[in-house]
Amino acid sequence: AVVSTQSTGKNYENNAIYEIVLQLCYPRLDVNVTKGLNHLLKSPFSVHPKTGRVCVPFLAQNVDSFDPFTVPTLKEVITEVDNWSGDPTVLDYAKTSLKSSIDMFKKFSRSCQTQRDNSDENKENKMTW
Numbered sequence: 001a002v003v004s005t006q007s008t009g010k011n012y013e014n015n016a017i018y019e020i021v022l023q024l025c026y027p028r029l030d031v032n033v034t035k036g037l038n039h040l041l042k043s044p045f046s047v048h049p050k051t052g053r054v055c056v057p058f059l060a061q062n063v064d065s066f067d068p069f070t071v072p073t074l075k076e077v078i079t080e081v082d083n084w085s086g087d088p089t090v091l092d093y094a095k096t097s098l099k100s101s102i103d104m105f106k107k108f109s110r111s112c113q114t115q116r117d118n119s120d121e122n123k124e125n126k127m128t129w
Contacts, residue, residue: 044105045098047074056101057108072097 046055052073058066072080077096084095093102 045102054098056098057105058101059104 044055044057047053048055052075053068053071054074054077056071077098080096081092084090086095093099
């Protein structure tokens with residue numbers, strides 16, 4: 001336990017609060033999930049090995065309305081590309097139900113890059129050619 005049995009007074013009260021937070025709020029990890037590389041979806045657009053569902057990003061503000069069972073499977077995405085009958089110059093991802101997720105991720109990536117480019121630390125170390 002995080003709380004020492006020798007703690008007394010105010011220190012004990014502070015440690016008890018941290019112990020409660022640790023025990024109740026932090027996620028519990030299954031040993032197999034922690035050590036098995038195929039148990040976790042590690043990055044956006046990776047494919048779950050059993051369900052075939054594609055890991056998609058979503059906005060935190062939409063977490064309550066997010067339904068993981070509506071996420072497309074790899075098979076569905078392939079079918080969407082194969083059945084495309086529109087403009088042949090359209091990129092494959094834009095022919096699928098993943099388009100909005102990919103556009104969201106691109107926007108997020110651009111935002112990260114802009115923040116990095118504008119950071120004071122980066123301006124000092126930036127190399128120009």
